[in-house]
Amino acid sequence: MKRRGLMKTAGIGSAAVATHAVAAPAIAQDMPEVRWRLTSSFPKNLDIATTVSDEFVKRVGELTGGKFQIKWFAPGEVVPALQVIDAVQNGTVESGFTAGYYYVGKDPTFSFATTLPFGMNTRQHNAWIIAGGGLELINDFLKDYNCVYVPIAHTGAQMGGWFRREIKSLDDLKGLKFRIAGFAGQVLSRLGVVPQQIAGGDIYPALEKGTIDAAEWVGPYDDERLGFAKVAKYYYYPGWWEGCTQTGVFCSLKEWEKLPASYRTAIQAVASEQMNWALAKYDAGSPGALRRLVAAGAELRPFPRDMMAAAYDIALELYDEMASKNPKFKKIYESWKPFRDEQYLWFRVAENTFDNFVFSQQASKKR
Template sequence: MQRRKFIRTAGIGAAGVAAASTVAAPAIAQSMPEVKWRLTSSFPKSLDTLYGGSELFAKLISEMSDNKFQIRVFAAGEIVPGLQVADAVQNGTVECGQTAAYYYFGKHPNFVFETGLPFSMNQRQYYAWLEFGGGHELINDFYKEYNFRSLTFGGTGCQMGGWFRKEIKSMDDMKGLKFRVGGFAGLILERLGVVPQQIAGGDIYPALEKGTIDACEWVGPYDDEKLGFNKVAKYYYYPGWWEGASVGSLYINNKAWDSLPKTYQAMMEAAAGRVTSWMVPKYDAGNPAALRRLVAAGTELRPFPRTVLEPCFLEAYKYYDELAAKDPKFKKIYDNMKAFRADENLWFRVAENTFDNFNFSMSAQGR
């Protein structure tokens, strides 16, 4: 109000105010350096939520910087294959990359933590651990060995258990299956007789169609419908216990990050935060209709029986304890997460779970 009064009493009219505004914006923009980066994604363009997150990110950066900071996005395979994003960022081939950290657990088991440890927490709990439980600090401290840092970059919520050509009634039905599955789930299932396969998203359908694999999991109905898995597998199982939460990663080369002005670093953090707040709701909004279409087209929806879930859970935590006993780096993050998980589950059992169970039961009655 005081500024407006000053303008009026100084005799500056509307035209003068407009002129002042048009001078100010370019002056700010001129103080910003022109920066051009490349972002390589692990995902194909057809996935408008995962890959679309990178497009949204680049758009926001451009708008916030008045086009001074431009990030060009490349889909999987355009610069490097989808499973080589971490290497491309580490060696500086690109400045940044969108990926799922657990693709690289072969480098070290700790890469599983940012995406989601099987049977650990749901999406909200996982975000809470990363932001306020020390998760992100521990993970980025580990990433120093690989010459990059990470920003949380969206997520999917709890995923589906995948597409199978036959019914799964017990672990006996899983034995010998060549199953495309990401991250630690493959290691856990391998201990129980499954033959895990790690394949990038755009390559899964032809492998399933040709019989190179017997079953596959990806994300959920919205993406799975786009990838066409229902055309070559009939049974659709849930839940994807390996990703009760799934968190995306934006890897940024450390040298490239350090070269940015603080203003641009803040823009990247803000834009990544917007992608994170955008992605899960987009999946939540799109999954119900996609699931209805899949079922209408002949897909048979099945829950994994407890005779599958319980052995997998027990084997998972047996494996984690073994890793923690021999790998101090794994133990450092695992112990922190496990303690946080215990508190979160106690809290969610009190209010969230009680409300959800009651509300869902009423909805099932058509009320």
């Protein structure tokens, strides 16, 4: 795979990006040799996450003339999948590739680095992170955890997951053991769901054994590889808790501050490069994967509208409750919420009108 375009990034606070094709820079002979470890939350059988990790460490090495070497480890090789930030925080590793919302047990504020239920789509979230002050706010919050956040990948909007039985009404959610990450579990628990946070590599056996009744992961491209259709045939949409999902490299703040500025720039630039590639790969691969899943027996189902409406109301109530008692959450929410609302207004005018029209025309088989 040859992906050499570089998204050259400004300071971590602004995260302004511009696309430039560049060769590896000449590195001064007196630049230090640095060795980092990066542990991941994502199993190696997920080729997009694995390629992102491979390319990230390779490209950082290239752009620093081989002076800055990072070695990455799969879940369980250093720490379990859901303990990545703990490992960075306590100095076990210098960096970790994970999703912020896995750590809502520490503080629900972590969700803003990934997504929130009924939040923004991918472009809207990127706008907030890059041009709306989101990254600065997240990194200010992360100082208490000895971390610096560098966004590295997007999945786009996700699916609602795989269910062993149909969901026809709100009553069908009561007692449902559902693997789901982040803030969404708290929303669904108020509808009677029993949320389970399980690492990606452990979802299939849990579904197969009936330990859980349903599970969400990403969407067709990854879900096909993980084989969920073999053990749960009902495939629901949309994943209203993940209108976008951003993952990132969480670096030790202490180690980050030791790096030469050019090394930090290399990390930011390569992460931006990988983020563009990962989203493109998901968008390119999901249509075919969805067709294959349906052909193999998966049954597509939309979530009942009354269920989604109830979840929407609960989510907004939860955010208000959290903001009233958690100052860290409140500080970021007061930026995120009005930005989301403005984005919704704008996208309703142009993007949504265009999408709805062309999608309906194509669906009507006009041509």
